[in-house]
Amino acid sequence: MDAKAYQQTVEQLAPKRPVLRNCLAAFLTGGIICGIGQIISFIFMYFFPFTERTSSNPTVATMVFIAMVLTGLGIYKKIGQFGGAGSAVPVTGFGNAVISAAIEHKSEGFILGVGGNMFKLAGSVIVYGVFSAFVVALIKTILVQVGVINW
Amino acid sequence: MKNARTYQFASKPSIVSTAVAVGPLEKQSPFLPHFDLVYDDERFGQETNEKGHAYLIEETCKLAIMKGGFQTTDIDLLLAGDLVNQITPTNFAARELATPFMGMFSACATSISTLITASFFLESNLMERVLFGSASQHNSVEKQFRYPIEYGAQKPPTGQWTVTGGGFGILSHFQRDKPYVHSATIGKVVDCELKDPLDMGSAMAPAAFDTIQYHLSQNKGTSYDFVMTGDLGKNGSALLQELIRTSGVSSYLVDQYRDAGAEFYGNNDKFLSGASGAGCSATVYFGPIYAELLKKQWKKILFVATGALLSPLSFQQGESIPCIAHAVELSMD
Amino acid sequence: MKKFWSISCVLLLIGGCSARPQVTSYHVEDNQQEIEKLETVMANQEKISEGSAVFFNDELVVTIQVKPLSKFSKEKITKSFKKEVESIFPDHKVFVSSDLKISWELNKIIEDQADKKKVKKELDELQALAKEET
Numbered sequence: 339m340d341a342k343a344y345q346q347t348v349e350q351l352a353p354k355r356p357v358l359r360n361c362l363a364a365f366l367t368g369g370i371i372c373g374i375g376q377i378i379s380f381i382f383m384y385f386f387p388f389t390e391r392t393s394s395n396p397t398v399a400t401m402v403f404i405a406m407v408l409t410g411l412g413i414y415k416k417i418g419q420f421g422g423a424g425s426a427v428p429v430t431g432f433g434n435a436v437i438s439a440a441i442e443h444k445s446e447g448f449i450l451g452v453g454g455n456m457f458k459l460a461g462s463v464i465v466y467g468v469f470s471a472f473v474v475a476l477i478k479t480i481l482v483q484v485g486v487i488n489w
Numbered sequence: 490m491k492n493a494r495t496y497q498f499a500s501k502p503s504i505v506s507t508a509v510a511v512g513p514l515e516k517q518s519p520f521l522p523h524f525d526l527v528y529d530d531e532r533f534g535q536e537t538n539e540k541g542h543a544y545l546i547e548e549t550c551k552l553a554i555m556k557g558g559f560q561t562t563d564i565d566l567l568l569a570g571d572l573v574n575q576i577t578p579t580n581f582a583a584r585e586l587a588t589p590f591m592g593m594f595s596a597c598a599t600s601i602s603t604l605i606t607a608s609f610f611l612e613s614n615l616m617e618r619v620l621f622g623s624a625s626q627h628n629s630v631e632k633q634f635r636y637p638i639e640y641g642a643q644k645p646p647t648g649q650w651t652v653t654g655g656g657f658g659i660l661s662h663f664q665r666d667k668p669y670v671h672s673a674t675i676g677k678v679v680d681c682e683l684k685d686p687l688d689m690g691s692a693m694a695p696a697a698f699d700t701i702q703y704h705l706s707q708n709k710g711t712s713y714d715f716v717m718t719g720d721l722g723k724n725g726s727a728l729l730q731e732l733i734r735t736s737g738v739s740s741y742l743v744d745q746y747r748d749a750g751a752e753f754y755g756n757n758d759k760f761l762s763g764a765s766g767a768g769c770s771a772t773v774y775f776g777p778i779y780a781e782l783l784k785k786q787w788k789k790i791l792f793v794a795t796g797a798l799l800s801p802l803s804f805q806q807g808e809s810i811p812c813i814a815h816a817v818e819l820s821m822d
Numbered sequence: 823m824k825k826f827w828s829i830s831c832v833l834l835l836i837g838g839c840s841a842r843p844q845v846t847s848y849h850v851e852d853n854q855q856e857i858e859k860l861e862t863v864m865a866n867q868e869k870i871s872e873g874s875a876v877f878f879n880d881e882l883v884v885t886i887q888v889k890p891l892s893k894f895s896k897e898k899i900t901k902s903f904k905k906e907v908e909s910i911f912p913d914h915k916v917f918v919s920s921d922l923k924i925s926w927e928l929n930k931i932i933e934d935q936a937d938k939k940k941v942k943k944e945l946d947e948l949q950a951l952a953k954e955e956t
Contacts, residue, residue, distance in 0.1 A: 409639045
């Protein structure tokens with residue numbers, strides 16, 4: 339069987355992905371999640387002594403809490419199947435990745451199971467997030483020393 | 490003869506009894522009336538998914554033995570497998586059944602690979618009764634191969650849903666009024682360098698085509714009521730039909746062609762391309778189709794179970810997906 | 823159907839781009855002149871949609887709200903605005919913030935119109951709140 343010819347057949351017969359519909363679904367889902375986040379931010383600012391700058395912390399915590407509840411109830415994966423990247427990119431997606439892995443590995447105990455596997459999916463986000471922050475900070479430090487930009 | 494893959498079984502070993510058990514989601518299957526046991530709990534009352542998987546295998550085997558009118562001690566050999574690491578659920582079930590045991594792994598083609606092996610043992614006349622089959626449990630397999638159950642990753646339309654179910658049977662010497670194994674073809678690994686683990690139907694179709702083509706070339710003139718593949722899904726079935734059409738292999742088969750995975754959950758889009766898993770082919774072959782053979786609704790069927798022989802590690806290392814398909818011709822006089 | 827969506831999209835875009843005038847509200851101890859000076863400075867700013875100010879002895883606390891499209895350069899706008907205000911009022915201690923919460927709190931202080939001691943305390947609390955990092 340000729341691999342290349344078969345691969346072409348596979349591509350021809352592949353079910354067409356509704357790209358426009360997927361983009362729209364992702365846009366709506368991501369937008370709604372971020373809209374909810376903004377409302378929560380305003381609630382924290384209005385009722386509590388949080389400023390715009392400091393309200394981001396409790397907002398993120400609340401969003402992750404909501405993601406936890408939805409993941410535990412099995413609702414988040416339905417949102418994910420509909421919204422795709424719209425539900426995966428916001429912090430709720432990160433929360434879902436960590437929480438779903440924690441739930442999954444409870445059967446192996448809390449230390450090796452939950453503790454050891456919790457960041458199975460989200461680990462690369464953390465590693466490369468920290469690494470890229472380091473690289474960007476390094477570049478900025480060099481540029482400031484050279485005198486191209488200011489802090 | 491080089492690489493002889495097709496064998497005729499002159500002693501006509503018969504499948505004297507079968508048992509099929511499924512989980513709660515499989516109630517949505519149009520094959521439901523032919524499932525012997527339907528559980529409401531996908532963990533079957535056990536603490537973990539893996540324990541539930543072992544329990545499923547154990548109970549289905551016990552039922553098959555009971556339906557055949559045998560005792561566990563009558564079984565000469567248990568040939569079984571599943572999709573989990575080191576086939577531990579099958580190992581633990583075999584511990585409970587306490588029969589002589591050889592675990593087998595052919596991914597989702599295990600249902601037929603165990604049947605073929607059992608047929609050889611019966612044909613040699615060295616054994617009397619061999620218990621064969623396979624099973625899968627959705628949560629254990631997802632944990633093994635893909636993402637945590639609650640993870641919100643979007644599955645593509647080529648994705649398939651692993652069945653929670655097990656199908657087992659007992660092969661013994663020829664009995665009238667029971668379907669018997671007439672001929673079988675052992676598969677070879679076929680790899681068309683496809684790498685997407687969320688599109689296994691496309692990867693497995695060439696293997697199915699290779700085995701079907703070889704089997705038909707060795708059995709010229711035989712007419713089949715239909716050919717049923719294990720779990721190519723809607724996507725893979727379309728590709729197989731395309732391969733058959735363009736190759737000119739017995740074109741009449743294109744009409745009489747079915748796929749257990751594509752039919753398993755009916756036309757429900759929630760299950761994307763269809764069902765898959767070692768339990769998919771096993772539950773359909775040894776449940777509804779076996780029952781229809783018993784009623785003499787069909788005379789000769791070619792079962793072609795397909796398996797994708799990858800692991801999560803091989804995929805991460807950038808390897809392609811090698812696949813295999815085993816075929817068994819079941820007849821009813 | 824298509825026509826309805828295209829017309830409403832255009833209307834929404836126009837609505838979002840409307841240039842709203844500066845709304846300034848302030849509480850003052852005395853000195854109408856200083857108020858007017860500040861007003862003229864604010865009126866010249868194109869990127870600011872709202873502003874509030876409180877004069878207290880020689881302290882000047884100003885909050886501004888930046889227009890949505892210019893939110894990316896909020897820090898820059900705040901800094902340049904502060905420089906401008908400082909140049910106009912060289913003998914005042916100027917504090918400028920573009921934080922939404924600080925704006926709300928300052929508006930509350932203005933509405934309160936409390937006596938001198940209370941206003942001093944409130945302004946100090948406000949500036950401490952603005953300095954918070956977490």
